Amino acid sequence: MNVEPFIGLSALLFTIGAVGVLVRRNAIIVFMCVELMLNACNLAFVTFARANGNLDGQIAAFFVMVVAAAEVVVGLAIIVSIYRTRRSASVDDASLLKL
């Protein structure tokens, strides 16, 4: 099995996600980019699992999904409450944590 296309796709998706996190201001989009990075990792995990013929990578992917789901719950709740108080979903507006 040739893993290179899969790994290449995974790397591409990860890069898109990372760039999105760094350059976008909308919290929802930043969030989606984070998901994109996580799923890029998942893709790499299952690819290697398949290539090596064991289930280690698939189990890792499941863990990542569970963490991602928990993170979405907390993250979205924060975003919603910030939006409610500040009427804005821009991550640059919520920059009070500084001196």
Added chain:
Amino acid sequence: MTSLSTVVLAASEHADVVPVAADGVFSWLWLVVAIPAVSAAILLIGDGAGDHGPLDRFGHLLGTLAAIASFVVGLVAFIALLGQDVAERAITHDLWTWMQVGGFDVTMSVYYDQLAALFVLLITGVGSLIHVYSIGYMADDPRKRRFFGFLNLFIAAMLVLVLAGDYLVLFLGWEGVGLASYLLIGFWQEKRSAAVAAKKAFVVNRVGDLGLALGIMLMFAQFGTTNIHDVGLNVANASQGVATALGLLLLLGACGKSAQVPLQSWLLDAMEGPTPVSALIHAATMVTAGVYLVVRSAAIYDLSEVARTAVVVVGAVTLLYGAWIGCAKDDIKKALAGSTMSQIGYMMLAAGLGPAGYAFAIFHLITHGFFKANMFLGAGSVMHGMNDDVDMRHYGALRTMMPVTFVTFAMGYLAIIGFPGFSGFFSKDKVIEAAFATNFWAGLAALVGAGVTAFYMTRVMIMTFFGEKRWREGVHPHESPKIMTVPLIVLAALSVGGGALLFSSWIVDWLAPVTGEEHHELPVPPIVITAIIVLVVAAGIALAYVLFGRRAIPDTAPQKVSVFTRAGRADLYGDAVNEALFMRPGQYLTRSLVYVDGSGIDGAVNGTAELVGDGARGLRRLQTGFVRTYAAEIFGGALVLVLALLAVNLA
């Protein structure tokens, strides 16, 4: 002159005294301390302070009764002691064990012997009279309950001092009287001068107490015990150096408590206290504790020629020093305070002569206790009638206005100058004789001191009771009430008759078992010395009469005076010397230490903190608060990590 008993005991004789256990009356001796102590506790911590409760109205009576009850117990014990065999006159009564650490054992015990017996009588007797006097003197003071509480505290502490069988217990009493003295000098604490004087007395006394404390520690280190009797036995086997060190350390303690040069400066300021306090503490009893300490430690001093010489030198210097100051002061209490220093100098000098002088030191101490308390109370009576003015230049011609005070004061005056037949004549004469018999220069100092004493006491007498009226306006001198004059009369009688203690050498024989006894032959018959003393005294009186009796006394102190008078007025620059030698260098030291602390140590600490602060202020800018910045930092960090891993793996 009665010649001394020819029985000459060996110098170490007194160490052979074997104390016997107390029984009968003597087992109740602790009451003599307990009564005033309990009374002091009731007066000082009893309820209802300052709200005109029964303790505020009748507290002074309780305090006075306590002192008198203590005197009665002391008197009964003294009479019982007279009935004992000579060999059984040192009585010890163990009350409880104060502390026990390993082999070190301090017993709270009453040690009652011939010396302690005399002191108990003096302290409680004169103390009771002064309590009675204070009822009148302090009648209008709103805090007299506290005053009597302090007086009782003093009596109790002083009795602990003289009845102690252990140097550590003696130290307890020693500090107790220091505390009482501090509290009573500063009794009118609203006066700044009184508060300062109290502090000064306390601080100067600390210096002396340090000597005593070191002495006690040295005893413990050398002998493993601080029991006075055991130390006396052990010191005989110790080296000469130890005996000398102990003697000098105890002398330092004695100098502090007894206001001897070089620790004399506090006594003149201590006159800020109420006059009964000056009479009781700073004339009759507490200031003589140093003499008591030296005599009580006779076993130590007998072994060290150096320490004895130091005591004689201190005594001789102080007796002239105090007399000089007494000549220059216009404040009647300060003139008397200078005289007190001088008279204690006599006692010290006598005590330094060793077994030949101990008994005379105590004899002079007792007669001085009578006539000086008498004169201080007389001065208080005069001040009472003169609206508390102490300047003798504002007195004059008071003899007709205050006849009782005048006559009693005159008795004290005749006693202190050594008028033949009065108590001071016998005691001072004996001291001077003993001094001449041992060392010519010590005798000469004592002889000159006697002349100066006559001079300044005559001056006080003339300025106060004779000459023109120099009263200030609105002052109406009057005789004091009976409650004040009766103690004066009793003390005057004692001043006159106190010399009876020497009748057929009674006091010398009485004290011989405690202090040992020696008789040095004079090069000339004693009667010649006595005649010379009387002549010198007469010369002092005559000079004072010419200078002060024949001329008018200026209303204000003249400023164009000789350098001697000026020095005397400034206490012979004792304070200036202390300031120059101790205070200034101390101040410089502390100031430089503060500077080092401020710029050196604090500088290093503050500098470090500032460095960290500045660094943090720079680093703070990294915290922008923007999520994307942090994300980029994490990304960058991850990138560095990955590159590092790759670099390691590829290498």
